[in-house]
Amino acid sequence: MSDSRAVIANKTAQLLQTMRAARPLVHNVANYVSMDVAANALLAIGASPAMVHAREEVAEFVAISGALVINIGTLSAPWVDSMLLAVDAAARHGKPWVLDPVGAGATRMRTDTVRSLLPHRPSIIRGNASEIMAVAGGAGAAPKGVDSANTTDEALAFAVSLAKHQGCIVVATGAIDVITDGHRVAKLANGSPIMAKVTALGCALSGVTGAFAATAGDPYDAALGAVAAFGIAGEMAAERAKGPGSFRVAFLDTLESIEGNDIKSRLKIVS
Amino acid sequence: MSDSRAVIANKTAQLLQTMRAARPLVHNVANYVSMDVAANALLAIGASPAMVHAREEVAEFVAISGALVINIGTLSAPWVDSMLLAVDAAARHGKPWVLDPVGAGATRMRTDTVRSLLPHRPSIIRGNASEIMAVAGGAGAAPKGVDSANTTDEALAFAVSLAKHQGCIVVATGAIDVITDGHRVAKLANGSPIMAKVTALGCALSGVTGAFAATAGDPYDAALGAVAAFGIAGEMAAERAKGPGSFRVAFLDTLESIEGNDIKSRLKIVS
């Protein structure tokens, strides 16, 4: 049985507060497009982001970080090498790590890179519906570049199966966000359609998920909390925005100011 | 003879609508500075951007895209290799591609890179006045780094000659934007001086030109439409901005909300 709305809201509010007090160092091997907004989202919500990718230092940096986030958005061969060194270090040092399989399924290189990363056991995989379907091996997945061509409803069975098979948490984000450990499934309906009009917000969410994973004992709570806080902040910011430019500004403001009470009053769980 | 103002405005309004309905995937081999704002401009105006540069996947990605945009802003040797693979794939798959020759003329590497790309027949070349003069082989071109040291009036003859010689569309942007296929010449006077105070807006325009090129039958209409919509959005945003920071925000908002009627009422053609 899944947790009730009140339990999730209370856990998330508590987790947000604990994370802000700890201010975890989140190590991102990120993509060029998302680095600015992901770093700003992490700073705004209260974590300490770093973007480090050189093969000479990536393992050393994992060791001093609270969590690692691997994002395959703007791949190249040297970065794939560094990603493998980083996730290997995460395993050795017992650090949680989040995989964001940007554009999985769109090219062979992306599919191969995901396949080489999965055996290193990510704690959490977060992608859009098409990406999660592609990672799960779904033949029906048809990503449109890096944007999703599927709904999370279509991705649900793939997400559950992937989570079971990998023994990790899987998050598929969209109009409805799905979080599952293969047994429990939570569906959240916060957020705003305008979030799809701002680049790299998915990547920023993966970064924030890293901050929560560095803090929570259970990665399921971390994933749920990050998705809830991010979506609710998006919903609050959308109420003040005139378009994608002013939305991004209001969103970063809201990530900084969002409080436990906002989560308790606004969290939307769907069944 | 060139098209009348009304014909251009109507075509552009129609093209904008068609582009938004099709939501073309625009593949950018972009530069590090412009990736964020170019991706956001493309999302805001209604296209689907992707930034992909690895030699292992760049050709494969061109095949699924509606248009390709090559931007030489932050060059390095591996990226030049990927650009050549990408434009070769564009030719094989019959995809339109846009060349943004950032800083052409400033260093030998930039001049050489442009020379190696030109035989692959870009559909549209978009740069500032100094860049277009440098690409056309103008001895008088004196770029100041990546900012123009010339007016588009000085660049006009070079643009026309380059368009004729290359058999492509050439766009030189500045206070007056010049669009030519070597025979027809259109001069547009929309935009705002504040656009020169925000980094990478030229790169973002090249991206948006890719979205229009993916949609229009004639690359001349695509270039004209992109320049018109972009300049008019800039002019509208400048009316709400207090400086370059708030301009960028208002500009992204306006790219999303701009409609055919804005183009019909505001388009400024100069003769």
Place this chain on the structure above:
Amino acid sequence: MSDSRAVIANKTAQLLQTMRAARPLVHNVANYVSMDVAANALLAIGASPAMVHAREEVAEFVAISGALVINIGTLSAPWVDSMLLAVDAAARHGKPWVLDPVGAGATRMRTDTVRSLLPHRPSIIRGNASEIMAVAGGAGAAPKGVDSANTTDEALAFAVSLAKHQGCIVVATGAIDVITDGHRVAKLANGSPIMAKVTALGCALSGVTGAFAATAGDPYDAALGAVAAFGIAGEMAAERAKGPGSFRVAFLDTLESIEGNDIKSRLKIVS
């Protein structure tokens, strides 16, 4: 004896005006996170930024620039090679250059890179307190990734010693900003705590310091002027901001609009 508040304010106001009139080309070998905001800060305050890092062109570009800024934020081996070529060219062409030792002390690669750059004699070194302590060889330095774990008060003796040993200007920024040439010490108390919630503002300040260094006869005046103008703009912007998102927007607006009188009325020197 150090300059009085009035002398510093007048010099800075004059320098800002001279820099805007000259609009120096500032060559940045920057990091991926900061490129957007650093370029926008440089454009806003009135300089002409360029981001150029390829080993094939970096030395050629230094020759046409007014100043060089080396930022080790997102290191990799090819970039380190380019940094060494760039600083070597700066020495040959007599160009001032600014070193931003991002994350110095956090990994061996960062420490080694700084060590290989220092003999090329930077004009100005600008970092946070922990970075300056690490560059000076302080055993007590404990950087938290790329964020400081120390105050500039703790860093003061290290900054003075580093400046003397290197024969350069050292700037340690934080709640109090310290500028020293090893003999004179200035402490500035402008700025706002919200600046630590926006990514890469330290990098942007290093870029702006390059613009001032391209203009001033004395690098001490350049460093002091850049820190003063940047901090005062930050303080003015914070008065209009609701959070880190709207702060960044207001900050870029203010960098463009800030005038000599703002500096004269707001400069805070502490003793």
